[in-house]
Amino acid sequence: MGEFLMPSLGADMEDGTLIEWKKKIGDSVKRGDVIAEVETQKGLIEIEIFEEGIIEKILIKEGTKVPVGTIMALISPIGVPLETKKEKPIELHPIEKKVTEVMPRETAEESHIKASPLAKRIAEDHHIDIKQIKGSGYDGVITKEDVEHAIEQRDTIDKEQTILKTEKTATDSEAIRFAIAAAMSKSNKEIPHYYLEKKIDLTKALAWLQEANQQRKVQARLLPVVLFIKAIAKSLVDFPDLNAVWENGLHTKKDINIGFVVALHNGGIMVPAIHQADLKTVDEIMEALNDLIPRARAMKLRSSELSDGTITLTSMGDRGADSVFGVIYPPQVAIIGFGSISEQPFAENGMLGIRTVVNATLAGDHRATDGLTGSRFLNVLSENLQKPELL
């Protein structure tokens, strides 16, 4: 019996609200099917399933907010008869929607609840349901302090809810800000970063690109960033320690899924992953970007796109800063930055010339790799960009 869990779409995600089931009981599902839509800080996300089978049981109602890891549905493998008897009971702890129910529930009747007369009076004055309060007094009695704490908690939640509501109308930009804040704080707190920079000559790459684009329709024309992505993916094949996550130790990833930082119009960023970029052609990567970027800006990404990244690329584009030193997106262990492409004086073979160059940087997790690995990687990346025709 397979279990379909509320997925984590990033280190910063604690819970999600199930908005809609896209499948019903009895439906057969296969890997990659969208099974549900979940509201997160990063917008309405289509959640995919990664096993085959038949939806046997749906455990979470639409509109319910549940923590990451909560069992949401049971999937029985195809060919195995539906069976419910042998199942062990599954305990569910959905986060209730109602504000007051955030507090632990007492099942006892009100008449059996021990609260001091003063606590009851204050609770009544402030319209606090005393049943929802856990007593800290002698023998679990609810005291004045407990009620005052509950009032304070409710007021805080009310305030947060008001903020959240305002955020909704303000296109979720605040929520995204908080998500970024959480992830980046975690990164800077936990990950010892090291930083490397390499100036890469793009003369050959851009010349190749110009030629290649002449043979393509306008919509299919390649952007320089496609070459960067492809070159990174190709280089990473030889540096598995950079294509990895750190979760109580280094775990290298088989697929090279490059998270691509997309800046949103109203501020904030989304980082959808380009799956298996090393196996894609440059045209396929361009296609992926054309698909991903507008969807990221509309906050309509799929769960796998949000959670599968194994390394991140942040590219400044045409008019950006010369260099960018990124903050690693946990639990990844590296982020590559490309500054803006510009003409610069360039010394080579004792001669000074003008070349089109880009500053490539690497911020690495020093727990996972050392500067030597990073440095070698940047060299290979540079070499790969000198042979664009092989990308």
Place this chain on the structure above:
Amino acid sequence: MENPVMKTTLTYREALKQGLREALQNDQDVFLMGEDVGRYGGAFAVSKGLLQEFGEERIMDVPLSEAGFVGAGIGAAIAGMKPIVEVMTVNFSLLAMDQIVNNAATLQHMSGGQLHVPLVIRMGNGIGRQLGAQHSHSWESFYAHIPGLIVLSAGTHEDARGMLRLALQSPDPVVLFEYTSMLNLEKEIDIESPIVDISKAKVLRKGKDITVITYGTGVYKSLEAAAELATVGIDAEVIDLRILRPLDDFTYLASVAKTHHVIIVEDAWRSVSVSSEVSSRIMEKKFYDLDAPVQRLCGVEVPMPYPAHLEEAAVPQKQDIVNAIKKMLRHG
């Protein structure tokens, strides 16, 4: 510092004696009568030297008959004198109880207000350091039960010195409790007697976390407990009831409304005591201000043991008060 308050250190016994002397000096109608108060100087040496100073007519030794000399005191009071009758200890006062309860307390009522009994009955009360079961009673509640009486409890040196003078101004009979175990206790008090209003309880220490209501021997123990609790961040308010009948409800109820927690401390037995009365009134009048049940620390309900360590264990001590309050406030 224009008028620095002069302080003096004296024993509880000395404070009582000063009160007596002052009362005798101030009013020629005041006289003291009781067993061994004259030639012997008082069973506890409180009236030592007063016979020589004031003479036989005002310091009167009486026969060993509590009913007789308390009755004589009542008669003298009705006749216009201001007698101070010393019943050596509360333990012997039972022999005079008919006079006190059926005569002193009722005559004003029964005479339709024609008779007043301005009598002060002093009695030593409580444990007296290994005096045994029959001589160690804490019976404030017996007299606090009786309408028509005013019952005072001198829990501090100020009151030991100051209460008597004001008790003598009462037109009605006053029972004044003094505490045998405190006689040798030294404290520093003001040289000048302040006006001690005997109709009011007194907040001896202000605090915001819990109200400690006490009287008699509980007063100093509670103050010491409060000082220790302050070192762990508990701010206890200590109230000396002082007048056990009629109770000054206003003072302790106001404190309850502030702290929301109450403990009552007394040496007397728990059942049907001053603490049970105070607790009941708090419940009746300040129920919705209580954040925890009223707690009581009282004497263990056994005849008072003779051995010193058991005697000590039979009444609340400072550490008991500290522990009970910490438990109530979920501290530590």
